[in-house]
Structures are given as C-alpha cells and as structure tokens.
Amino acid sequence: MDNTWFLAALWVGLALVATLFAIWFRISTALSEIVVGTVAQLIIGVAIGGAGLGAQTPWVGFLAGTGAIVLTFLAGAELDPAIFRTKWKEATVVGLAGFFAPFLGSAAIAYYVLGWALMPSWLAGVALSTTSVAVVYAVMLELGFNTTQYGKAILAACFINDLGTVIALGLIFAPFTIRTVVFVGVSAVVFGALPFITPRFFRRYGGRVSELEAKFILLALFGMGGLALWAGSEPVLPAYIIGMVLAGTVGKDHVLIRRLRTLTFGLLTPFYFIRAGSFVSVPALVAAPSVFSILFLAKMVTKMAGVFPSVRVFGHRNGADVYYTLMMSTGLTFGTISALFGLNHGIITSAQYSYLVAAVIGSAVIPTVIANAWFMPRHLLPTPTIEQDEIAARPSDAASS
C-alpha cells in the first residue's frame, strides 16, 4: 500500500479492533494486538498478496521500534527501589536462577533436541529466559499478594530476571569491538549521571505545557539506543537500565509516566505488537506444533529446575515454592522483543520466530492459570477485615460529597 495515510488508518483500525477484543475478553491489549496482527496478515496477505500489512515499511518499523524502547523504559521505571532494598538478596538469587536456568537450558534443548543452529539456539534461550513483571503484578494485585512480603519478593525477583534477559540480548549478539567498549563506557557515565541530572533539570525547567520532560526522556532513549545500535547491540538494553536508574525519581512522577504511557499505548505499542504478530507464520505453527510444545515445555521445566530450589533456600514451603516458580515462569514483553530482535537481525527464521512467539504467549497464560487453580498459597493471602473495608471505602465519601 503506497498511500501512507491509508496504511496508517489500516494499522490504527486494527489497533482499535484489538482493543475491543481486549475489552470483551478481558485480556491485555498487547496480547490481543499480537493475535490481531497475525490474523490480519494472514487474511490481508491472502487477499492482496505481496507485503500485506506493510510491516516492513520504514515508518511502521520506526514507530514499532520506538514502542519497544519506550515500553522497555516504562518497565524499568516500574521498579520499586524500596522493595528491592529490603528483598535484594532473595531477588538477586532467585532472579538470576530464573534467568540462567532457562537461558542455558532452553538454548541446549533448541540446539540438541530441535537441532537448531548455535545462534538461533542462544536466541531461543534469551527469549525463553524472561518473566513478566506485568503479568505477575496483575495476579498479585488481584489476590492481594502485592502488599505481602511474599508478593514483593516475587516482583523484585522478576525485575532481576528481566535485567538478565535484557543484558543477554544486548551483549550476546554484539560483535565485541572497540565500539562495544565505547558503548559500555558511555553507558556507565550516562547511567550514573542521569539520576542526578534529571530530577534537577526537571525541577528547574519542567512542569510546563511544552512537555520538556517527555522530550528529555526520549532524547536519552534515542541517544543511547542509537549508540547501542552503532555498537551492534540492542536499543532496549539501555532503555531498560535508564528506566531502572530513574525509577526512584522520574518513575515516581505519576503525571509524567501517565503521559508517556498515553503516548506509548495510544500510538506506539499497537504498531509494535501488531507488527510482531504479523510476522508469525500460522502455516509454520500448524505444520510443526510439536516444536512450539517443546519450546514451551523447555521454558517450564528449566524455570522449575532453576527457580524452585532457589526459592526453597529462602524458606518458601507448602505450595508457596511452586506458586513462586510458576509466577517466575511467565513471559510476554521481553520474550516477544527478543524474538523480534532475532528475526530482524536474521538470527532466526520466520518459522523459528513463530514457534518462539507462540511459546512466549503460552507462557503468559498457562503458568498463571495452573498456579491459581492448584498451587495458590492461601495461607499467605492477606485477610482484610470489615473495618478495613469500611476505611478503604470511605475516602471518596468526602471527595464526592
């Protein structure tokens, strides 16, 4: 499609349809967008052939790439430093176990069982090593675990796990030249300086309608993303770490984060997730469903092997250990980002990408369903009293009266 505005209308229309499906089926918009992208590419590809949705159009690629970068920044900025400080030992041990076991294990299974080449196997390891802070947080919030020490430890461990994934994605495929040294050196300076410069700069010039804060954040993300790309690395790596180092300052500015989220979810991530879905080959999945199953099981088994023993070291028993492990076995955002990185850089084929994305989506849904159905540690659930309910219900009495 040569007409830019028709193409934009098509993509935004698909985003709208995906949002409606998300509302009807009560799932996340991102998951819905991936599925809509897959189905739309299938239908439009058959109907008009050729480029179909136009996912390779440069401006679509730019919007999608920006979506991945800003989304990763927001994910990093959601780290709660206070929780991490109290649970850093457990979070570090469990988070690293949750990263290394599936990273190495899934890569080995892809290499030895599926017969993939070395680089695609490493990519599979990275894509399946992730966890999903957001998926876990939704479960924690719904059950009330987010207020318990147990729930906070799980969330902190998820951050460390994802940090391992992002670092692996950023460095394992890097060529390690002098550019890599420059990138690491500049990154160290920028990551160290940003937490000091940013709040002061915002206090001095921020809070105006010109949205200086958003421009500053985008400058940091694009600048470091460009440097990462120049060094042969991946732009989401600096984005996640910038988010983490600014979590205690900028991350607490709810108005700014909300504005960035509006920009991200309103325009950018629909392009990212629909594009990610459009590259999924349904014929490849139908032709070899066992590959998807093996990859999914590889993630589950290796997560269990890594996380379960490390969780028990910190005294979690009576179902809390299995539940913790299943929560750490989830995945969505970084799994799809890793798989798309592999496809874009020619590390994996379209079919391998499809199997990985399917396994990642499976890991977003299945572990939480199993965990809540059979392994929920009810003895750790907080029990609000009726008096607490009354207090919780009262603030808006005053506000609305």
Added chain:
Amino acid sequence: MFRKVLVAYDGSDGAKAALRVGVGLAKSLGSELHSISVEEHLPHYAVSVGEIQEAKDRVDEYFRILTKEARDQAALNGVELQTAIRQGHEVEMIVNYAKEGAFDLLLAGYHGHSRIFERVMGSTAQSIIRLSPCSVLLAK
C-alpha cells in the same frame, strides 16, 4: 431467623433489587446488613504494571462510588450497611465471604443472560446457589 444478611452488589439492576430487599429485611427484622462487591475486571496478561494499576484505580473508584450510593440508600431507610470490596473471581469471593462472616442469608440479583450464554458458561446466580453456605434469595 436472618440475623446477618449479605447482599452481593455489583451495581446492576438485579443487584439494586437485591439491595432493596436486603434493606427491607434489615429494617423489618432488625438484621445486620452487609454487602460485598467483587472487582474482577482487571486486564490479564498485561505488558505494563502501570496499565494494570491504572485499570485498578479506575475500578476502585467505580466501586467506591457504588458502595457509597448503596450505604446512602440504606441510610435513607434507617439501616446501616457495612460494605466490603474484594478482588478476584466473583462467585468464589462471594461464597467465601458468606462462609467467613457466618451469614444467614445471601441476596443476589438475577442477571438474565441469554440462554446460550447460561448453557455454555452457567450463570453467576446458579453457581452462588450451588456453592453458598446459607440460604440464597434471588431478586429480580
């Protein structure tokens, strides 16, 4: 007979009818009247904590207003309504709350889904009747 009465309250027409019945019973029998509202509309499998938190804040605000209206309505009739808000599966939360609070009567609204929906999914009311630890009264 009905010393403690619980109303499952989600703001629907059926739930409002159940609340009216509950207020009437509490007034005439001198029963203790409680309500439980269950938030079950959080997005699952989201990509951002902020997305979930924002959805939760909206749902919280909706239920705060809803329970305030319910308390006001009960207060107009001289009845004190004690409200509770829970997150999770609607039927499970309502039934567990009824068990924990040792209620004598559970009041719920009839939603009236399509026959196909009810055949496939089963209705909330049917599940509550089946699992409730106490007598159930459905209001229309």
